Amino acid sequence: MADSSKQPQEAEFVHTRTSQRCYCCLECVEDSGELAFEEETEPTSISVSSLSMASSPEDVENSTFSGNSLLSEFSSTPRKRPKTKNDKICGVCGDRALGYNFNAVTCESCKAFFRRNAFKDNQIHCLFKGNCAIDLRTRRFCPSCRLQKCFEIGMKRDMILDETERKARMAKVLSNRAKKTTSPSHTFIKTEPLDSDEFRVESSNMGSPSCSEPMQSPSAGSSHMEPVEHLFQQVPREQLPGDPQLYRKLSDEEQLVLQDIALCYETTIATIQELEKEQCQKENYQNVNDLVNNSEQCVRQLIKFVKRLDDFRLLCQEDQIAALKACVMKSLLLRSVAFYIMEKDAWLTLKGEIPTSILREATGFSSLHNLHVSYCRTLKAIVQNNFTLYGLLQVMIIFNPDGHNVTDRQLVSNLQDKYISLLKHYLESEYSFEYAQEYFVAVLDKLSELKSLSDRHSRILLQVNPSQIEPLMLEILNLK
């Protein structure tokens, strides 16, 4: 999903992806974004939207600048590309440029510079007045001003692949290489499994990969947990009917959408799994402020996910923001399920495994803790590590017609319907018409349950001290 599917311009991005995968191709082909892109004639303008104070979307995502606005995250300010191959000039230093790098025309060296330094903006400082001239000769002298100029011309640091995406990319390269030398039978992501161990964590990282194991370690035996035998029981694979007629045959388009969603969700969730498992650092989770701030990475991943979701672009900008804000808490909860380790009653986080008890200790609410853990266990029993299901759930959460401040509720509802239907089809294709029903009901049941749990969590936000909350979280949770 990483790679060059990340296109430099929002308008083009929509078109590129939708022209192949989206249900609404006709609309997308003639999408006004594409037309606007062609008609735009001011190549060097830096759009200053009256609605947006941020100069670039990554201001939002990384929240290190002031004046953030989520609006800028979804606004497209297309610039026309240079007409010919050879008249490209690096927008940073004026050196010869070969093409777009991270959304702006730059030379190779500024491209590499940006890749190395885009996330160090608060570590490097100008030794002069912060307005050093940057040209081919002086570009090395002041990294701070060079980086600032990179941002000014529109370079986007969220286009730099993160560790997970890089690994995915390398995995693909290696897999292709292997294919060339050996047999060609390899699928990168399957959409079948509920019993899978293709949770692509290195096997040792998650303890036992099979969460359906009816075992509970002694350390996990808290009283609030349902016994495993009360959890959703999957139909053993050998019990499923053998006759292909009893399964739905997904259309090519449905398969593509499902694959896309699964991969999207997987890549935005896998970062943490790649990290080495360290000892728990409970001191990082002492109060609600810490809980909120430690969720920032998940919110960034959520933003990445929605940005890759074709249908999300069908919403107007205001609804995109509204839908995003409205789904944050539920999305975080869903992620907590994905990161939940049943055997240990813990979550895998950036800082290692954290026992779920931190939720009780940080908030002071053991009832909330019980509810949350119970939710993790019950949903995990259903979804296990199936990214297709997580992805579908995430999409259905995003397209919530009841979302606060959403204006075009009918459109949002229609989009949700589409994915509910896709979920049903998917389950029918995996578990047969006979068994799909109970999965379907179970999944939707958990989806509706999410609302009350999310409301409970939202209430503890009253405890936060806004002055101690990261800007992105302040904005997205409306804590300002």
Added chain:
DNA sequence: ATAGCCTTGACT
């Protein structure tokens, strides 16, 4: 650390 070159996958 920088910058040029190379390899690669996605897309046209």
Added chain:
DNA sequence: AGTCAAGGCTAT
């Protein structure tokens, strides 16, 4: 097949 835009490698 060609183009584009990612990341990797490596001499400086």
